[in-house]
Amino acid sequence: MKVTVSRKAHFNAAHRLYRKDWSMEKNDLVFGKCNNPNFHGHNYELIVSVTGEIDPETGFVLDVKILSDLIKEHIEDAFDHKNLNLDVPDFADLNPTAENIAVVIWNKLRNHIKSSLELEVVLYETPRNFVTYKGN
Numbered sequence: 001m002k003v004t005v006s007r008k009a010h011f012n013a014a015h016r017l018y019r020k021d022w023s024m025e026k027n028d029l030v031f032g033k034c035n036n037p038n039f040h041g042h043n044y045e046l047i048v049s050v051t052g053e054i055d056p057e058t059g060f061v062l063d064v065k066i067l068s069d070l071i072k073e074h075i076e077d078a079f080d081h082k083n084l085n086l087d088v089p090d091f092a093d094l095n096p097t098a099e100n101i102a103v104v105i106w107n108k109l110r111n112h113i114k115s116s117l118e119l120e121v122v123l124y125e126t127p128r129n130f131v132t133y134k135g136n
């Protein structure tokens with residue numbers, strides 16, 4: 001019997017969507033207002049879910065405090081109030097789209113959660129736009 005435990009988190013960050021190897025015109029065409037050279041920001045909402053068997057001794061799939069501490073240390077402290085393009089090395093050469101941010105978050109957390117547990121990341125870039133990554 002598998003159960004899913006989820007934790008919500010939040011970070012505020014700036015970004016610009018563009019490719020360094022494209023002209024301004026092409027970036028404008030593809031990324032529109034998201035290519036603003038002066039950046040723009042989002043209030044990102046993150047839901048991290050872990051699925052697995054309940055430990056019969058503790059009644060936990062994973063102590064949600066452990067999940068909360070992992071998200072704070074590896075995601076919130078790294079991304080909150082940062083410019084993703086300029087301040088976060090993961091995006092030095094990777095466009096900080098919601099898709100890429102979700103994959104980066106998943107990879108950062110995966111190493112710290114035992115492999116028998118499934119991991120899913122849902123990232124809301126705006127209240128209406130969100131992406132999901134489960135590692136495949």
Ligand SMILES: Nc1nc2c(c(=O)[nH]1)N=C([C@H](O)[C@H](O)COP(=O)(O)OP(=O)(O)OP(=O)(O)O)CN2
Pocket residue numbers: 017034040096097098099125126127128129
């Ligand atoms: N597939 C993706 N498409 C877009 C992404 C993305 O990460 N993945 N990102 C953006 C921009 O970051 C943009 O800032 C999104 O904001 P906005 O268009 O303002 O958001 P909304 O759709 O919620 O606003 P509306 O008022 O509903 O237009 C664009 N595309």
Ligand SMILES: [Zn+2]
Pocket residue numbers: 015034040041042
């Ligand atoms: Zn944006």
